[in-house]
Amino acid sequence: NAGVTQTPKFRVLKTGQSMTLLCAQDMNHEYMYWYRQDPGMGLRLIHYSVGEGTTAKGEVPDGYNVSRLKKQNFLLGLESAAPSQTSVYFCASRPVGDSGNTIYFGEGSWLTVV
Amino acid sequence: LAKTTQPISMDSYEGQEVNITCSHNNIATNDYITWYQQFPSQGPRFIIQGYKTKVTNEVASLFIPADRKSSTLSLPRVSLSDTAVYYCLVGSLGQGFSFIFGKGTRLLVKP
Numbered sequence: 001n002a003g004v005t006q007t008p009k010f011r012v013l014k015t016g017q018s019m020t021l022l023c024a025q026d027m028n029h030e031y032m033y034w035y036r037q038d039p040g041m042g043l044r045l046i047h048y049s050v051g052e053g054t055t056a057k058g059e060v061p062d063g064y065n066v067s068r069l070k071k072q073n074f075l076l077g078l079e080s081a082a083p084s085q086t087s088v089y090f091c092a093s094r095p096v097g098d099s100g101n102t103i104y105f106g107e108g109s110w111l112t113v114v
Numbered sequence: 115l116a117k118t119t120q121p122i123s124m125d126s127y128e129g130q131e132v133n134i135t136c137s138h139n140n141i142a143t144n145d146y147i148t149w150y151q152q153f154p155s156q157g158p159r160f161i162i163q164g165y166k167t168k169v170t171n172e173v174a175s176l177f178i179p180a181d182r183k184s185s186t187l188s189l190p191r192v193s194l195s196d197t198a199v200y201y202c203l204v205g206s207l208g209q210g211f212s213f214i215f216g217k218g219t220r221l222l223v224k225p
Contacts, residue, residue, distance in 0.1 A: 105157030
């Protein structure tokens with residue numbers, strides 16, 4: 001089972017460049033999330049989606065955009081990368097009908113902005 | 115979502131039992147308590163979840179007192195491979211869809 005898959009796993013960007021991180025889940029989950037994690041820090045929620053065609057802002061949304069055109073995919077875009085966006089990005093998904101907090105994470109995407 | 119407070123770090127030795135306590139004073143009636151484990155360079159993974167009293171699985175136990183204002187994750191007989199960051203998450207779908215993690219507890223297991 002693939003679960004939650006993120007691409008690419010590693011990327012180096014120059015300041016001002018743009019890029020898109022792709023998250024794909026094959027578990028038919030309704031809810032999807034993008035987090036960032038800086039060295040030695042906890043996870044911070046960037047954006048999330050409660051269903052196809054819907055997105056919402058999390059704790060640290062500035063500088064990022066997201067889209068959920070298909071239920072299984074959640075894209076995170078950086079329009080003009082900045083060094084402060086150097087981080088590890090984790091995508092996650094959650095099943096509908098689960099009243100608890102069971103969230104499934106991808107393996108992460110390492111982004112360096114120089 | 116209920117705010118959680120955990121110790122920043124803990125040290126232990128192989129074979130010992132480790133208890134990590136999470137405080138969540140403003141937990142809501144519908145909230146569940148969930149713990150995640152994160153190894154370096156990996157995404158967090160679900161360990162255990164509970165609502166009240168005690169829950170046990172093959173990895174850990176979760177103790178929740180009657181007032182539910184705190185919870186304790188218990189790892190029996192830890193090994194070096196249990197060195198990780200442990201996150202306590204309190205909330206429920208009924209509270210909203212954005213799940214916010216704290217900084218977690220860094221557990222270091224020594225030989």
